[in-house]
Amino acid sequence: MTDKSELLRQLRIDRHERPAQTAPSRRWWWAAGLSGLLIAAGLAALFLLHSSLPMVQAAVAKPVALGAGADAGTSVLDASGYVVARRQATVSAKITGKLAQLFIEEGVHVKEGDIVAKLDDRNASAALLQAKAGVTQAESTLAQAKAAATDITPIYERDRKMAAAGVISATALDQSKATFDARQTDVAVAQGNLAVRRAALEIAQRDLDDTIVRAPFTGVVTTKNAQPGEIVSPLSAGGGFTRSGICTLVDMDSLEVEVDVSENFISRVQAGEPATLKLNAYPDWAIPAYVIAVVPTADRSKATVKVRVGFKSRDPRILPEMGARVSFLSRPQNGTNGSANATGGVTLPAAAVQANAGGATGIVYVLHDDTVERREVKLGARSGDAQAVIAGVSSGERVAVGDLTKLSDGAHVKVVDHS
Structure with missing residues (x-):
């Protein structure tokens, strides 16, 4: 009986001791759960904070x-411009006339004095022949006047001696002198007329020479503006049917680049400073250049200043009106x-x-x-x-x-x- 009672006692549940045994277990689960929530919240905040940082x-x-040479430096300013020719001319005739022959085409190289074109010279040739005939006539008239003056001279000298001796009257001497003076005047008039005729001959010769159009300087023909048979004139006339120019001639040795630099940055550019050019047609070709001059005036409409940039070397690939990008370089500074x-x-x-x-x-x-x-x-x-x-x-x-x-x-x- 005692053993059964002991066994029943051991199997009995003590309701007063159970809460004391389970209370610490519940508090541990609450603490663990709260810690997990805090850790999760911290990780989420850290993730959000990191994800909100600017990404760069x-x-x-x-x-x-720096390249080799004393002119090497870094670009302090870039500007765009165009290749222009400082020496360029629209070649035309000095007189108005019909174009008879044309000896040039676009791209042809010509030297100074080469014949570019010829005008119809028939009228000029006829005028020259007329002027020559006038000179010949004037020379004949002068020769005749001189002969008459030579013939009258001894007669007048004799009449003067006879009048001094009282052989002839004073009236007869006056008549003889008048005839002598008239012959001398005829000579002077004939000489003046001959000078006029010779001047007219020179003008006629120049008019004939002007029918031949020559190159004013050595260069390349870039445009041909007239064709044989058209009327050309140094003046723009004829209601649009008269050509004012025959061709355009460019001196390729005078090519340079003109750029407009904002007046805010013009202080960075000085004459003589080095530069580098890149043509739009050849973007990978760096051309050594230098600043020729800063034109001392500004364009108020664009707030820019014109800068002239020259090439240090010539190349046939450089053509007028090409677009160019200029990098103005600073001279290298001494440093370590x-x-x-x-x-x-x-x-x-x-x-x-x-x-x-x-x-x-x-x-x-x-x-x-x-x-x-x-x-x-x-x-x-x-x-x-x-x-x-x-x-x-x-x-x-x-x-x-x-x-x-x-x-x-x-x-x-x-x-x-x-x-």
Whole structure:
């Protein structure tokens, strides 16, 4: 009985001790659940914070490579312009006439004095023959007048001696003198007439010479404006049926580039400074050039100043009216340690620079791990997607590329690509 009672006692559930045994277990589950929720919330907040960071790419500032020579430098300004000829002429005849022969075509090289065209010279030849005949007639008249003057001279001398001796009257001497003076006057008149005839002959000869049109200088014919049979004239007349020019002649040795530079940046350009040209037709061909002059006047309608740029070497591929892109170069500065000043600046992607008003300065954001530093820089020329930075960034520094409007000094960023 005792054993049965002991067994029943052991099997009995003590209701007062059970809550004491289960209370710690419940508190542990609540603590574990709360900790899990806090960890999940923290991870979610961290994820949201990281995902909300501005995403940027990284670009490395590269030094501008200087070419050989004392004129090598970095581009401080770019401008567009056109190839023009300082020596160019519309060749025309000095007189109005019908074009009889044409000896040129587009692209033909001619030398100074070469015959370009001939006009119908029949009228000029006839006028020359008439002028020659007039000269011949005037010469004959002069010879006749001189002969008459020669014949009257001894008669007048004899009458004067006879009048002195009282042989003839004073009236007879006066008549003899009048005849002598008249013959001398005839000689003077004939000489004057001969001079007029000779001048007319020279004019007629020049008119005939003017029917031959010659090249005023050595160059290349770029346009042909008239055809044989058309009337040409140095004046624009004839209701549109008269050609005012025969051809256009260009001196290829006088080619240069004219560009319009904004007056905001004209201080960067000086006469004699080096430059590099790239023709639109040959974008990969860098042509050495130099600044001839800055024209000392501005265009108020465009707020620009004209700059003349010359070629250091000639090439037959350079043609008038070609579009050109000019990069004005700064002379290299003396420097050491490979700094940006020593190399003349660095280049960055254009998307890494936020240009200020005017374009002379800008803002870049330099990367320091996952933060950025706002830095103001001095800008050079922009070429395509590359922007030259003259000062403010050193070679090798990493800058942010992306939507720069979302960045601020010291802001955290997410770098998604390294370059």
